[in-house]
Structure formats: C-alpha cells, structure tokens
Amino acid sequence: MFDQKADLEAPVRRILTQSRHSFYLAFAITGVVELLSFAPIVYMWNVFDRVISARSSITLISLTTMVIAIYLFWALLEWLRSRLFVQLSAKLDWDLSVSVFDASFRRYVGYSNVNLHQLLSELLTLRQALTGRPVLALMDAPFAIVFIAAGFVFHPLLALFVALATGAILITSFAAQRASAPILKASNEENAAANKVAADSLRQAETTMAMGMLPAVRRRWFVRHQKFLQLQVNASEASGTMRGISKVVSMALPSLQIGLGAWLAIEGEITGGMVIAASMLISKAISPLSKLIAEWNQIISARQAYDRLNDLLKDDLIYGEQMALPAPVGHLVVNGLVVIPPGTAKIVLNGLSFTMKPGELLAVIGPSAAGKTCLARALMGVWKPHLGSVRLDGVEISDWAHEELGPHLGYVPQEVEFLQATVAENIARLGEVDPEKVIAASKLIGVHEMVLKMPNGYDTRIGPGGYVLSGGQKQLIALARAFYGSPSFIVLDEPNSNLDDAAGQAFKKALQAICQAGSAVVVMTHDPKVARLADLLLVLREGRQIGFGPSAQVLEAVRTAAAPAANPAAPTPATAPSPVATSAPAKPPAQSAPAPATAAMAPAVPVQGAVKPVAAQAPAPVVSPIAAPVITSPAAEQPKAAQVSGVIQHPSPGAAPVPAATPDAGETV
DSSP: OOOHHHHHHOHHHHHHHHTHHHHHHHHHHHHHHHHHTTHHHHHHHHIIIIIHHHTOHHHHHHHHHHHHHHHHHHHHHHHHHHHHHHHHHHHHHHHHHHHHHHHHHHHHHHOTTSOHHHHHHHHHHHHHHHSSHHHHHHHHGGGHHHHHHHHHHHOHHHHHHHHHHHHHHHHHHHHHHHHHHHHHHHHHHHHHHHHHHHHHHHHTHHHHHHTTOHHHHHHHHHHHHHHHHHHHHHHHHHHHHHHHHHHHHHHHHHHHHHHHHHHHHHTTSSOHHHHHHHHHHHHHHHHHHHHHHHTHHHHHHHHHHHHHHHHHHHHTGGGGSOOOOOOOOOOEEEEEEEEOOTTOOOOSEEEEEEEEOTTOEEEEEOSTTSSHHHHHHHHTTSSOOSEEEEEETTEEGGGSOHHHHGGGEEEEOSSOOOOSEEHHHHHTTTSOOOHHHHHHHHHHHTOHHHHHTSTTGGGOEESTTSOOOOHHHHHHHHHHHHHTTOOSEEEEESTTTTOOHHHHHHHHHHHHHHHHTTOEEEEEOOOHHHHHHOSEEEEEETTEEEEEEEHHHHHHHHHHHHHHHHOTTSOOOTTOOOSOOSSSOOOOTTTSOOOSSOSEEEEEEEETTEEEEEEEOSSSOOOOTTTSOOOOOTTSOOOOSSOBTTBOOOOOTTSOOOOOOOOOTTOOO
8 A cells, every 4th residue: 555645745656656557567577578588598508418419300499499489479578568668658758747847947937046957857867767778677686686596406506606706796896886976976067067157158149259258258168178077087097997897707707607617517517508508697697787787877866856856846736736716806915025036045125015906007116226126026926925925816926826827917027038939929928829919919019010010920930049129129029918918917127128219108008008907017117207107106225115105196205305405505394394304303203293295204215316205195105114024134234324325214303314415407207
C-alpha cells in the first residue's frame, strides 16, 4: 500500500506510482532476458563436450535450432520491453510536462535568478533515466549474483574467481568515478557559467559592439572558459590512474579465468567445454555491474532531478486546487503593503495603503527608484506581498489563479517585449484571435492605421526575428494588448515614455474612454499631464507613501504650498495651515484652524523637478506615511526630519520650521 500523504508531498512520486505496474512488467521481462542469456553459454558447453567428441551432426543441428529459437524469443522480449518504455516515457511526459512548464514559468517570474532552462530540462533528465539505459542498468544489476552462483555448477573455485573478479572491477571503477566526480561537477558548473556570460552578452550585442566592449566581454567569458578547461584536465588526471588499473584488470581477468579453467581441466576437475563456458560466464557476471557504474552519474542526476521536480510541483500545488471565482469588477484595496523583491532582503515598498473603485484612474508619481515598478508588479500579483495585502474584489490577487484572472487584467511593463507571433496574436494574448476585439483595442489607442501600414498588416510577425518595431510602436501595441477585451483592472508602468505628442494625446483619450467603460486603471508616470488627468494621485518616495487623495485636491495643495515658497518675503498668516511658516513655530495640526481647502499638509513630492506638497482633504483624507505601518530593515534608509532631495518632511511640534524649496521659474504641475 502506498503512502497517500507522501504522494501529496511528492507529486512526481504520485505519477510514478500510477505507472508502477509498467515498471514491474519491465523488470519481469528483464529477468527472463537475463536467464535467456545463459543460452549461448550452455550452447558452447555442449558443442565442445558432446558434439565434437561424439561427432554428431544431428546433435549439432538440434542444439543450433534450439538456440536460434531462443534468440528469436529473446529479441521479441527486447522489442516488447522497448515498446513498453516508449509508452511509459510518453505517459510521463504527458502527465508532467504541462505542470512542470507552468510551475517553472511561475517560479521564474517570482525569482528572476532562477535557471528556467535547467528546470525545464529536469523532466527530460528524469524521463530518459526512467525509460533508458540507467533504469536497465539498475534492473540488470541484481542478476550479477545469479551468474556468480552459476559458477558453482562448474567448480567452486571458478565461482570464487568470478566473485573476486567482479569485486575488483567494481572497486576500481568506483574509485575512478569518485576521484573524478567532484571535479567534473565543478567543471560543468564553470561551463554553465561561461555559457551564461556568453548568452547575457548576446542580449546586449548592439551596445557591446557600438561601444567597443567586445574585448572586455570576451575576457570575462574566457576566464570562465579557462577554469572549465583546467578542471576537465584535472578530472582526467585524477581518474587516469584508477581507470588505467581498471582497464588492466578488465583485460587480464578473462585470460586468468581461462588459465584457471585449463588448470582445473588438466587436473580432471572440469571438461574442456566448461573452460570455454566459464570464460563467457565471467563476462556475463561483470557486465551488469559495469553498466551500472557507467550509468551511475546519470542515475544520480535523475535522483536530483526527481527531488527538484517534487519541490517545484509541491510549491505549485495551490494553483491546481482553486475554485473558480466570479470575474472581478475592479475594486482595489491595498492595506499595509510591504514588498521585498524575490532573492533579496531589502524592503522596497513599506506600509502602502490606498483604495480605488471601478472606473477610476490612479496616477502613481515619485522620483526614480521610488518603488513604482515594484508596486506595479505587486498590483498584478507577480510579486507576493511580504506583509499586508493587495485585494481585487476582496481576493488576494497574488493567490488568484492567473489563468482565470488574466483575461480580466491588462498590463504594460516598463520594458515591452513580444512573443514570436503576429501582431493580432500578440494583441489577443496568443489566444483565439477575435478580429473585432483586436481592431477595437487598436483603434482605442490609435494604432490601427500604423498596423495596416506594416508589410502584412495584423498578420505581420513581430517578436524575436520578426518585424523591427520602434520604442513608440512597441508601447502602442502593448497598450492595445492591455486594453484587449476591456479588462476590469489595468496597470500601466511608464506606458507613454516613448510616445510622441500625437500618440500621447491618443493615449490620454484612451485612458478616459477605458475608465468611462468601467475599468480601474493605475498608471506609473512622470508626466504631469497624466497626473492632472487622474482621479486619484498616489505619491511615493523611497518606497514609502508620502500622500494619497483626489488628484485635483492634491495638485491644489501643491500650488497652495508652492506659492509662499516662491515669495519668501511675503508674510504668512498665523492661522494658515501651511507647514512653511516664516517666523512662529509650527503648531500641531490638531491645534491649527482648518482652512476650507486643506486640513493638513503632507510632505512635498518632486514632480518633474518641482517641490509639490500633498494635502489631505477632509472628504478624502490623505493616507499619511506616519499613520501607515512601517517596517524597517538594515537596507531601508529612514527619512530625515528635514528636507531630503526636495521632499519636505514634517518637523516635530515646537521645532523650527523648514523652508520649502523654490520651484524653477515657469514650472507648472
């Protein structure tokens, strides 16, 4: 009885358990084949002892006919076993390949340093080992004992010699393998590292050639390549002595076996036919163990692949056990979000909390490295929150099955790439192409005419090796892909950075149209025009939420705070809520008289170079980073109490006020 709990913890084991009867049948066929391999030994024994001495042609014909029939039956069993392994290999691939591909893809997205090609090759390694020579070597190995025991039929000394010879071959081969295996492993790792350097360099080939960096890249690759070659030489030298001894022993043993048999024949202990049969017997006894040693590295690799595939699929089980949920409408709630990128220990987003409703446009602004791209990945469920939550219609988005949720989401990453397919297929996300939806999405963003001018229109192949697109064309087609099917929730990361004025106007009109259709849209941007267009504005600084609220009120607060800063000599009323009073110490916000426009001023944020404080309004209060949960790490730098890189931080009550920076002349928000 197999352990069901262990099967759940080891998904590959569960698949193999379902195929256990096929392995049992293969082992039974192997046993019959190994027993049939005694046929040539018995044939030689009888030919030399009976046929030649009796000079009987009838006996020779009978023995030859019998052994030919055995060979035919032997070949039939070998053919059946090979067919069984072919079917078993196809079944294993059919049952595991899709799951391994999906799990490898998800892990690669979550951990950028994962070797995707290695994960995908693990299944091939396991499948080849379970249906090829490695598993046959394992099945053959126990029958070495049968051949050693058969030596007792001839003479105990012959059986003892066969056992000692088998042990000698096993020890010398194992010693050679142990001497070279660690060095070969290091050599393979260096070779993989050298190949990775070459592959990474090819992705930057244009920059490398243009800036004359080829010699430097070549040096980096050649250093790794030299280490690989040196380790290979060391492995050959380490195993050379033991392999030489093993080869001498392998060549000497058959001759010694015949010598021992001849001495026993001279003494009258055995016949001449037994001498020939014994020489064949030692080869049959050594052969299974020699095969096992030759395939040992493959067996170890298959075992490691088995463990890695179990770990991979076990972590991915959650995606296969989810109940289907209703389509989202676009209500987003982010609460106490803390994000640590996979593979690092640095907090890049700390304590973000905000909400938005369907049909709203949220613009996320802030300086470079503020965490906007990380937020985009967290909002799309690509990165899981370290703490806090990102819920779309009440469901944690990172736990929602992407195959189910994906058609209701739209996404444009900062770096746009396409798969090798036609324009229409890329816009339709490689699914079934709906011409009406493809054209509607293209017209919405204003890319329809541009696509029609391509060599084959919507059937033009793009992606690697396809039609070359400019940066602006890539962004427009990516936007059409994001808008395809009017998804409920859309995240755009710097989607208009490469667009000209005409395309930029079309982009803004598309944003308004998609929001009017009921989609919730989040745009990461440095463009103040997009910020003015948004319903909500979220300001980030060094991974922290500086301010959040209705866009018009936030921008009005920016203008209100920037006006006194532009004229430092102008007196500021004592009752004004501005945090930039000129002489009197700043009062706590609870004690100052609220003005109609703002209730409290949040720290200022630079947008396109200007210092822009963000205000919290009474109808839609600003989510202050002071009130939000904050988690610190050694890598996360704490904000200072005064102005840091253009961001005005609130001084503590009773402290001297910090003057705001003066915006550049002519700068507007």
